[in-house]
Amino acid sequence: MTTITPINSPSATGGEAHDHHSEHGEHPDLRMFGLATFLVADAMTFAGFFAAYLTFRAVNPLPPGAIYELEMVLPVINTSILIASSFTFHRASKELMRGAMGACRGWLLLTAVMGMAFLGGQMKEYFELPFGLTDNLFASTFYALTGFHGLHVCLGALMILIVWAQAAQPGKFTPQQHFGIAAAELYWHFVDVIWVILFALLYLL
Amino acid sequence: MTIASPPSPSPQPLRLQPTGWLRYFSFSLDHKVIGLQYIVCGFLFYFVGGALAGVIRTELATPISDFVSRDTYNQVLTLHGTVMIFLWIVPVVNGGFGNYLIPFYVGARDMAFPRLNAVAFWMIPPSGLLLISSYFIGGAAQSGWTAYPPLSITTPAMGQILWIVSVLLLGGSSIFGGINFIATILKFRQPGLKLMQLPMYCWAMLGTSILVVLATPVLAGTLILLSMDIVAHTGFFNPASGGNVVVYQHLFWFYSHPAVYIMVLPAFGLVSEILPIHARKPLFGYVTMVYSIMAIVVLGLVVWAHHMFTSGTPPWMRLFFTIATAFIAVPTGIKFFNWIATLWQGRLALNSAMLFSCAFILQFVFGGITGVALAQVPFDVHVHDTYFVVGHFHYIVYGGTVFVIFASIYHWFPKFTGRMLDENLGRLHLALTFIGFNLCFAPQHWLGLNGMPRRVAEYDPQFTLVNQISSVGALLMAISTVPFLINVVVSMVRGTPSGPNPWRALTPEWLTSSPPPVENWKGAAPLVHEPYGYGGPAGVVDLNQASGRDLWRNEP
Amino acid sequence: MRIPSAILTLVVGMALVLLGQWVANDVNLLPESASVNAPVYDELFRVLVAIGTMLLVGMTGVVIYSLVRFRRRDGDTQDGPAIEGNLSLELFWTAIPAVVVLFLGIYSYDIYDRMGGMADLNGHGMGHQAELASVRESGPEDENRIWGGIAPAQSSGDVIPVEVTALQFAFIFHYPEQNITSGELHVPTGQTVELRMKANDVIHAFWVPEFRIKQDIIPGQPTVLSFTARKAGDYPIVCAELCGPYHGGMRSHVVVDEPESFATWVETNTPATLS
Secondary structure (H helix, E strand, O other): OOOOOOOOOOOOOOOOOOOOOHHHHHOOOOHHHHHHHHHHHHHHHHHHHHHHHHHHHHHOOOOOOOOOOOOOHHHHHHHHHHHHHHHHHHHHHHHHHHOOHHHHHHHHHHHHHHHHHHHHHHHHHHHHOOOOOOOOHHHHHHHHHHHHHHHHHHHHHHHHHHHHHHOOOOOOOOOOOOHHHHHHHHHHHHHHHHHHHHHHHHHHO | OOOOOOOOOOOOOOOOOOOOHHHHHOOOOOHHHHHHHHHHHHHHHHHHHHHHHHHHHHHOOOOOOOOOOHHHHHHHHHHHHHHHHHHHHHHHHHHHHHHHHHHHHOOOOOOOOHHHHHHHHHOHHHHHHHHHHHHHOOOOOOOOOOOOOOHHHHOOHHHHHHHHHHHHHHHHHHHHHHHHHHHHHHHOOOOOOOHHHOOHHHHHHHHHHHHHHHHHHHHHHHHHHHHHHHHOOOOOOOHHHOOOHHHHHHHHHHHHHHHHHHHHHHHHHHHHHHHHHHHOOOOOOHHHHHHHHHHHHHHHOOOHHHHHOOOOOOHHHHHHHHHHHHHHHHHHHHHHHHHHHHHOOOOEOOOHHHHHHHHHHHHHHHHHHHHHHHHOHHHHHHHOOEHHHHHHHHHHHHHHHHHHHHHHHHHHHHHHHOEOOOHHHHHHHHHHHHHHHHHHHHHHHHHHHOOOEOOOOOOOHHHHHHHHHHHHHHHHHHHHHHHHHHHHHHHHHHOOEOOOOOOOOOOHHHOOOOOOOOOOOOOOOOOOOOOOOOOOOOOOOOOOOOOHHHHHOOOO | OOOOHHHHHHHHHHHHHHHHHHHHHHOOOOOOOOEOHHHHHHHHHHHHHHHHHHHHHHHHHHHHHHHHHOEOOOOOOOOOOOOOOOHHHHHHHHHHHHHHHHHHHHHHHHHHHHOOOOOOOOOOOOHHHHHHHHHHHHHHHHHHOOOEEEOOOHHHOOOEEEEEEEEOOEEEEEEOOOOEEEOOEEEEOOOEEEEEEEEOOOOEEEEEHHHOEEEEEEOOEOEEEEEEEOOOEEEEEEEOOOOOOOHHHOEEEEEEEOHHHHHHHHHHHOOOOOO
């Protein structure tokens, strides 16, 4: 292939590419838009799982003795922790917007710890449940749904810890430039909303 | 992915990325390089899929199973379907032409997320190789591209798991691409360019990407559950453990019916670009074309169970999905009538791009007619899972999409390389493909109606002659790629130089050199408000019926 | 002399209708019709072929005519007319296909109803929905639930039940009333047969092309298929769902006898020790 024009590209150096035409500066930052679109896709994965669960529940009779009253105390505590962690994250963003990085980091760390507490609670519940992964259809669906959500929580907590560590550098996040924290927050709220639906379907329905 | 950092002076460009032919093997961020990577990579997999089709048609030349073993035959048909769908058609019409054209059409220098774009492409070769290598390590999956349980749970696990991993990776690549297209089309447009001024391919890609983002994750989730059934012995889809196999079918077709539109909508868009240029007329009915794409997207998401009319579906469900499916014919029909109206009274250049597009119209109409027939439950109950269905969907995906891919290559090759393809070889390619294709797939409708099921290695002797005709057609199709390949290779080196705009086109990709510079235009990007503003001076033609021009304008 | 285009269009339209009718009625694309359902099915098929032929030939004609009539001569660099659309034309070709498709949907619903497809599978009317909701508590008595297929109509009188078991790679037919087990299906003409189908391993499908009926046989989800044969003969039973390496060889026969010879077959095959 022949190249007619001399290559005059800024090329890729660690993400600073594609700016030498001035109009590029005018494009908005689309990363949040991209993340939101990705979360729509992720939500569809959960939607597929929920649809499968509801269908199984509606049409597939379970063998006798396979219907359990799920223990409610621990899950309710867990749910409260996760919901509360959305508010702590929100608080972290508020501190960020005020420019109080120290307070922001504190709230971020608290959020991550609450996320991990949730995961710990989930683990405890797994060990105490009277059924295993392959016992019956309900058991399998229960573990698949909570496990897939747990992976999301795990990933979210990791993201929070990363932005928490990054926030230690002065000037990394400012009230104007804070994609990392904003992305982690959107993701965290998403994981939270999914959990509320999941909790309602698995435990309350 | 940083695209919005403040404009830096960038004194001397750093040449970290290769610039010659090597860049086509690199992690390039240039949307044009990525587009061509998709197209060439897709073509290589097309040859693999074609060779597999050759095995199938050779086996079916005789009524007994004598060419490959029965296990191998099932592996071959599974690989053929998976390769052709996930590694050839979807990547080429979406990733290939989408990446090459969409930034031009929205007046941008690149896609919204160039790095994600490169990642999406580079997920394809490894997963393709993984899929094909599964054949050599313990045998590929044998349960068809649909992987229905419990068959997919009971056939050898290794091949099935590799199949799942590969399809998950390809689905991920497809989702990343879809996110990129949505962001680029909706948010990355040149200031002053309105949505209703975009070329039709942008709308097609927007619709396609919406389907990709909404439907592909459901397939991913389903395949995760299926792999748990295989590896961890859960029982979601395994009736032996209390599971429900029909739920898998619902979830699978929730993706895989929209997948048909993921393959076909971009083709609709490409044809909408090609026809006006070679007919020297505006695209007829722009606004209805846009609405019909969106109608297809919405309807496409609610018709999946028409693949399951003979399955465990209650009567009311069969009725609803019949009506919904048949109604897709309405927006699809609008598009075809509009294309024919675009041709009408035009000044048609009978070149390869135009002829391939017209062949697409005829073949897709036939596939659409059999499609409406298949939507009718009583009709479907007889021909479901027979060669009628095989004939039908090859008319859609090959007679439809693959013909458009060829039309597009004849149309955009001058842009890719700066040289024209040879028209005589092109018409020879068209003639061979057209005859071969119809010879191969038209008789299969009769086979299905008369009792030959699909996915079989052996059949009743009464079907021998028709199967042999079909195999001859397949051979012609294989031969037809020879003039095409010669044409591409020779023209790339010695073809007539095309100049920037050999077709005198108005869409933005032609308003730059061929091939275009790295950031598409050397100066400012042109702002094209009327991508289809062809048309002779008033008075030359009878404009009595042409009251539409004012009606269809957005602005006076 | 110039013929007005309206007349030309009319003539072309009539020719298309005639062609469609001719293809639908005189070109035989289907195998023999050996069940009571088959002629009903063929009626729908003919309507579909007629409409399809008209549309396909019509559109092919217009495309080829355009390619010839409007082709660009060498050296011609003019554009065509700048027609960007026409609202009444758009409305026309939105409305007509919508009406045709709606008609087809209603018509095929009627055909399906006449083939028995809308008959309630589990015989408790609209209580079915409620049953779905309560199935979780209802336990194992639901094993007899029918998940799909064509149930015999209420009016079909004396029904011969046959239990069908599909397994890799064979069909086994069991006549519960006579306790006959057979590898091929024997049925009399003129009497409704109800196949109660179960699969042992993977999904199979029961298809008799000459009867125009097919139903998946799904492990864990019993299905039903009923038909009335009308022509004596020997017809293939085909498995139509990929079920493993020997899927292509999973075949059997349905032997349709006159009622007298069927009675003889039943008599000779009934096990002697019938308590």
